[in-house]
Amino acid sequence: MSAAVTARRMATRKTSPRPDGAVGLAGEQRLGSHSLIFDDDEVIQLLRAAVEREGNQGAFARRYGINLSNLNMILNGKRHATGAVLKALGLRKVYAPN
DSSP, X not given: OOHHHHHHHHHHOXXXXXXXXXXXXXXXXXXXXXXXXXXXXXXXXXXXXHHHHHSSHHHHHHHHTOOHHHHHHHHTTSXXXXXXXXXXXXXXXXXXXX
């Protein structure tokens, strides 16, 4: 093999970048997707809008089978959104890198 062919092969060889934690590994493996990501405060804003659209907290709780007391505590910041509330909003909990 000539030196020119060897040099050309080396020039076109892909070097893998050093992974930067989960983000680097996910990129290398082509994992993940482009999504909307909401923090806890934004979930509460969405919940408030959904409750308002339904009419009131009681109507929202009845429609989605959620305990009214828990719903009120979530809206007042005393509890985190439960799985039932997230499901009612059409959301799910995911993990994202920092």
